[in-house]
Amino acid sequence: MADQEGPVTVSDLPITFQVKYLGQSDARGLWGIKHTRKPVDLMVAAAKALPPGETLPIVKLTITVDGVHLETVQRRDDMEHMAVFFNIESISYGVQDLVYTRVFSMIIVKDNADVKGLNPFECHAFVCESRNAARRLTYSLAAAFQDYSRRVKEMQVSPDLNEKPPSLKKRFAIDLRSPEEIEAELETEA
Template identity: 50%
Template structure:
């Protein structure tokens, strides 16, 4: 996928990094697995429900996808006066998965593999799903490809030596899913009829 055009004509290569995106933070929560859509779908549903139920105004951030990992920098200083202290870096070696959500196509999620000294408190499980709302489904797809480019750099440079898992990116052709998959039919209906309005 990296180094050549995707089905959608999007290509992000090593030379294109870093890539910057302005997004809203949907949130983060624990998940049960290292990679796969089944481990991001439920957390995304929980975060969307929580945000809607509590009428949350989601914080705006700049997400920078680099060869070293993901940097999240708060942009809304009025809502977050401690913006400098709330910068987050997720090292590429700690990211196991990235995906554009199938239901909320503007949502990008990634799974971070944490340890017992996890920054969100004592870890019960070592996997955290981070989700962001993008301005368009194309932006979510571009972010997925940018993360894939970072994974490819890490793999080719051997910087993943200490990792016990492989990187995994899922990119879907939404036209293709509609044509040949009954199992995604309900998800696609929801994506068309229930857009995320956070």
């Protein structure tokens, strides 16, 4: 399912992608390609500088309505098995990179965001098998955001007294424009 083209709907979730994990780096803002570009450049440069024979870890990335599951499939010798879950509420942005079109990146708002002096934003990046796979991953996260938005609206209309309501000030974004469209807009702003 992950290698098909076209839009993804909530009914298509969960969808699993096998990708190479570029890693994570601090981001300077909540959402926008301007906050993922530099971290992605740094992670790609680090990946290109890996010693001969050393490769990026391969991970299984599963997009669900609740968030993103990340689990190591094949790891480097210097790293432990990784199994991480990013709740949909902690993901503020996702995009297919405009320079490295096989790269998908997302911004996570860290739990310790309230602690002074710590950067609350973290960019995670993944290399997909193709440009279309990166696009499909972006569509999948958009479908999860769409479902989350629907659930928040339902909570506002008829809150369940037993369930903690999600933050109503939550902002998230998914950039569904093609890399060419994003680049054209950035050029007009310059």
